[in-house]
Amino acid sequence: MPVHDIASTALTRRALFRHSALLAGGAALASLPFGRQLLAHDVAENWPNVAAMANRYVSERKLANLLLTFGWRQEDHAHTVGGGNLSLAKPGAVDENSLYRIYSMSKPITGMATMILIDEGKLGLDQPVAEILPAFRDMRVLVDPAGDLQDTVPADRPITIRQLLTHTAGLGYQIISKGPLQAAYNEQGLVGGRVSRMPIPGFPVVTPAPGLAAWADRLAELPLMYQPATKWSYSCSIDLLGRVIEVVSGMEFEAFLKKRIFDPCGMTSTWMQVPASEAHRLTDNIGVLGGNVFPLDPAANSIYLDAPEVPAGGGGLVSSPKDYDRFLRMLLGYGRIDGKFVMSEEAVRVGVSDLIPATVDLTGSWLEGEGHGAGGRSKGATFGWGGAAGTLASVDFDLNLRSCLWTQYMPSEAYPIRDEFIAAMDADLAAMRAKKKKAA
Template sequence: MPAETLAASHLSRRSLMRFSALFAGGAALSGLPFGRMAFAHDVSESWTNVAALADKYVSSRKLANLMVTFGWGQQPHAHTVGGGTLSLSRPEQVDGDSLYRIYSMSKPITGMATMILISEGKLGLDQPLHEILPAFRDMQVLVDPEGALDNTVPADKPITIRMLLTHTSGLGYQIISKGPLQKAYNEAGLVGGRVSRIPIPGIEPVTPAPGLAVWADRLAELPLMYQPATKWSYSASIDLLGRVIEVVSGMEFEAFLKARIFDPCGMTSTWMQVPSSEAHRLTDNYGIVGGIPFPIDPGVNSIFLDAPEVPAGGGGLVSSPKDYDRFLRMLLGYGTIDGTFVMSEEAVRVGASNLLPASVDTAGSWIAGEGHGAGGRSKGGQFGWGGAAGTLGAVDFDLGLRSALWTQYMPSEAYPIRDEFMAAMQKDIGALHHAKKAA
């Protein structure tokens, strides 16, 4: 089953950019008590409205779990608000070691893996893609993004690594493209991840391409939606960077992630395939229909227990709150965590900055008026991205804050959690400041 397809008709700027709510109130957070303690613990007593929001969804069984994590600087553990259970039918409580399908939160990881190779001089930010993958040398561009595949014009410039990192290459996406191009993506098995072993009514199964190399070759045979470096359009480009990493590094994509990011960061619970011995930690993922959740990927029988046909750097990872917090902490440490070097400070700073080509028009897009870095949104001192099953993760370099939202349901717009979370957080900030002044 293709990844994120269940959410495709509900994708919006808001659904993927909700993590901006995690920093609502800006610098006001830095003086508040929720994260300055030395040891991680549940801080719901200080964040009553956020905790009540989590409880509303969990106690009413609209969701099995809803948990927020906050961490400051290089403090080793994140604090939590909320919680719940791994499943609506299982009593085990979620915690920092529970496993979640992070989908597009995989993108910043793949983006930073690309930045490692750029910082080492093995890849160029503005290097043409065809120098690494020759099949992308002479690309065609659709005259109408939703039109016939044979109505094309030549690309007026080559795709570059910068364009792949920032969704400005002109490539399509199975969950975004429409008409003949989307049909061609499905027929070629150009999926970006997985959802379920269970057939879902109304969604046609797609057979993934047999491996990342074949996936990339098939992608090169299809036309682009837009001329390169003209428009921001969510795309398969981060998945394609997985193949670029393989060719440049000489390592299989996931092996590179493990050796260069997961192991040095101490991320012991992040995989494309969850080991069977760890299935007991995997949350259930739910589809929401008419406000009612039904399990589309039970943890004990998840499709993520199978090896993926295509290791998807744009949406294929499962991770834990503790692991992803370590990735975010490494970014806040500008490439170093617990004294271990992972990547250069320059690579982090550049990767988290706005890398959009100057010629790109973002009007009407999800990032209008904002920037995009190596696989994630970049705005001011903030960098991060969200996933189709409700997860969010980001860092704020100015505040020294790392934060994430953990839950599992699709489509992410089925509930107004983003708006409710922002309102709850603002109320708690106001109450905390009032209490501080009264003390």
């Protein structure tokens, strides 16, 4: 089945990193000493501006749904504000069990799966990838990242697991690369997340590589954009880690995720392919163009009802608010949930820390002044990432807070939802502080 990718319009600096505001919002939320008690009540009543923002987008039919979740410490369930329907076309309310395309929110899951193998001694954080995938032994590097594929020089150093985890291996990306390299990614079917069964005007029809092993082999034949461990550049490196996990574990990638993360975390609604029996829970993904909305990937005919040709660890998963909150809860418990260890405390601490190699110059990059861990942004006590269809997720270890934003539209920069969310939260917090001061 052809894959049509409009993510290149969504994955700009603003779309990728505006989720930092969500992390900052978590800090603001917990700054009130009575914040946790408020979450035990009807959250919408206590956060009227946040609720109004969510309700406005839904009532004006700009979106089918907008749902926010907040959870403290090891509380069993996150609390919600907002809502809406699975589709603009028909009723059916969203809730914590609704299914969303999480796209790049898949990356922290793949990153933590990698950390499990590192913790068990089956991988080394600074191990050369060529020791696992020999095709990556003698890589070439483009002289000009957008230039002729034959104009290359040898790589100065090997690609390592650390570099793959942090987008510093020098690899390209179908949604980031330019010129001949991007054309080669399309020709070789080096795709990440899927978008729609329907043709999308202005975007090439790309036939995916026939499986993850072939995907990795084809990737190894193409030059790098940059010398390894010299530059941060958003890449397909987390997808490549899926193949590394397969080889090292001896299991198919998604089977490893299920056995080592999904099952022990109690994540019963996270897949690369939505089972037919669960399709009724899937949201529509809508496109936004010139202020007009249209069905981009209707649930009833979603490409996520098909098995993926390439199981993409960087952008291929569908999940539910309840499931992803359990993943965040496990991280917030330093690997422990419901009295069981899914991964070690040390593996979590290392995975959420800044792992960018010291040789990388971040000047002028998207991550200047920031850090990056195992598949997600790392800054201070926070770790998280966002998805191309508007979803966001983070944990704050100092505040013991886990938070997510759930919706489905592309490109995610079509609406200023993330900025508006922070402004609404600030307004509600100011009102709460004023009320508390008046009552004192």
